[in-house]
Amino acid sequence: MESNFETNFFALLALMDLAGRLEVEHACTEVSFPAHHVIYEQGTPSDSVYVVASGMVEALTRSPDGKQTRSIGFMRKGEFFGDLGVITAQPRLASIRTCEPVTLLRIEKMAFLGLLDKVPKLGAYFSRILAHRLHRTSTEAHVRVYALDLMGNLRHFDLLTIIQAITGMTCCGELRLLNMSNELIGSFFFHDGRAEYARFIHLEGLEAIWEGFLRSATEGSFTFEVMTTPKSPFDEKEKIGLACVDLLMQGVTHRDAYQALPESLRNMENRLSRVAESLAWTEAETQGLAERVWELISKRAQPLDSLWRRVNVSSLTFLEVVNRLVSTGQAELLTEAHAEEKPA
Numbered sequence: 001m002e003s004n005f006e007t008n009f010f011a012l013l014a015l016m017d018l019a020g021r022l023e024v025e026h027a028c029t030e031v032s033f034p035a036h037h038v039i040y041e042q043g044t045p046s047d048s049v050y051v052v053a054s055g056m057v058e059a060l061t062r063s064p065d066g067k068q069t070r071s072i073g074f075m076r077k078g079e080f081f082g083d084l085g086v087i088t089a090q091p092r093l094a095s096i097r098t099c100e101p102v103t104l105l106r107i108e109k110m111a112f113l114g115l116l117d118k119v120p121k122l123g124a125y126f127s128r129i130l131a132h133r134l135h136r137t138s139t140e141a142h143v144r145v146y147a148l149d150l151m152g153n154l155r156h157f158d159l160l161t162i163i164q165a166i167t168g169m170t171c172c173g174e175l176r177l178l179n180m181s182n183e184l185i186g187s188f189f190f191h192d193g194r195a196e197y198a199r200f201i202h203l204e205g206l207e208a209i210w211e212g213f214l215r216s217a218t219e220g221s222f223t224f225e226v227m228t229t230p231k232s233p234f235d236e237k238e239k240i241g242l243a244c245v246d247l248l249m250q251g252v253t254h255r256d257a258y259q260a261l262p263e264s265l266r267n268m269e270n271r272l273s274r275v276a277e278s279l280a281w282t283e284a285e286t287q288g289l290a291e292r293v294w295e296l297i298s299k300r301a302q303p304l305d306s307l308w309r310r311v312n313v314s315s316l317t318f319l320e321v322v323n324r325l326v327s328t329g330q331a332e333l334l335t336e337a338h339a340e341e342k343p344a
Helices: 009-015 018-027 083-088 109-118 120-136 140-149 159-169 206-214 244-260 284-296 304-308 315-327 336-341
Strands: 028-033 038-040 048-054 057-062 069-075 095-098 102-108 151-153 173-178 184-191 194-200 221-226 271-274 331-334
Touching: 009 018, 009 048, 009 120, 018 028, 018 109, 018 120, 048 083, 048 109, 083 109, 083 159, 083 244, 102 109, 109 120, 109 244, 159 173, 159 184, 159 194, 159 206, 159 221, 159 244, 184 206, 194 206, 194 244, 206 244, 206 315, 244 315, 271 304, 271 315, 284 315, 304 315, 315 331
Parallel strands: none
Antiparallel strands: 028 102, 038 095, 048 102, 057 069, 057 095, 151 221, 173 184, 173 221, 184 194, 271 331
16 A cells, blocks of 8 residues: 555655754745635746645646646645756746645755755655656656657757656666767667666766766657667666666756856867876876876877767766866867967
8 A cells, every 4th residue: 555655745754853854844935825826837947846735736738829728737735846847957847826725835946956965765755756746747748748659859858858757657668869860879778767778979878878968959859669678789887776866866967067167168169288297186086087088188189079089978077177177277278270380
């Protein structure tokens, strides 16, 4: 029999230890609204998560032309909404309207993301029911596209949203990404809705997942086919062992960090050249990558894009190392013309 706390936020709080319960309660702000009040509109920024304390609210989506509205679900006491937009850093995919006078608990975005790290039981709770909420709330229509048509256009759905939907289907199968020339650029195999193997461009494993999240505006299409074993060969050493909620949360963090880098660096149009005679590096986690990059530019300046394709790390990790080399004066970025003038 399903326990009550699987679907009720307040029952979950009752099962928490005092420290965890106080962390959650401290992050909540109580707000009240009258009947037929719009709490937020479809397309607005996702800045908070809500829990229904009393009353009932309705989720609605509108057609692209704005002329039609469709009800896609109702939330009552103990149920929450607004989580998907916060986790994926995307705008609201539905509007929320009160059906009667309601009282809600509001948790601001940064406080919510912090709670998932501080309170393990809360993170486990969201992990168990995130897929269920995906079907029942604002993204239900999108999930139907994946579950029935098993294909779509990458201009409309980024990889993070696609993977979120597939984890909600809890089945085995392979997701394949194709570019505009119908060439395969990525393969991702899921077992019981959990990402198990991945390949994207030249990357494998978790680094392929991170890179796919970073390149959300890729042109092309995707298909998902249910199968028990992958068609594409994958390296067993690159098997992914991350839980779905952790994968999505870390993916959002990676994407935010990538967007914070200078656009000129993200474009990878310059060349990297040595300035110092020897490498000085203190970060153990990226020591091997820094040494590899340093070796590749030992004889001449190299294009950033070419360097990146010779290492198995996401462009975020690669560019963070490049940025540190430049900021510490060990290397410099050259334009094409400057690189030609610089002596070997």
